[in-house]
Amino acid sequence: MELKLTLQPVSCPVTLAGDRKLRKNFSCFAWRFVKPIKKPFIQSANGEIKDDALQIELPWIDYYSDDAKGHNWGLAVFPDSNNPPFEGGWAVRHYGMIVAGWPGCKGTTLQPGKQVTLRYGMILHEKSLTAPELLELKSFFLKEANH
Secondary structure (H helix, E strand, O other): OEEEEEEOOOOOOEEEOOEOOOOEOOEEEEEEOOOOEEEEEEEEOOEEOOOOEEEEOOOOEEEEEEEOOOOEEEEEEEEOOOOOOOOOOEEEEOOOEEEEEEEOOOOEEEOOOOOEEEEEEEEEEOOOOOHHHHHHHHHHHHHHHOO
């Protein structure tokens, strides 16, 4: 599936920014899983992400787990390469949260009449996927995004 957010102020500039002191990004994309989560496995291009992280730079992310009833599920998120760059990186929590930190703590000001579009490919899956399988899905999303 694809998530596409288009932001455009109507009458005056709008500044979006997180909190630098608390290292909390402002984000237009966040996903929170329902608890309870059992043995989550989080990975990206560099392998497994074993610890919770704030402001980690990742090209994509995959969160996989099972719930207390033994149901397997996962979500892979691929930002479109045409999205504006975000200095904030991702926030990842093993209790079930993924946040793509655009525009981050530094922030950005959106001008009236000018659009900013953010696109994310999202794959919901019921089995653990390997990094090569995820890269293939990312390639498919990016190929489709450019058509």
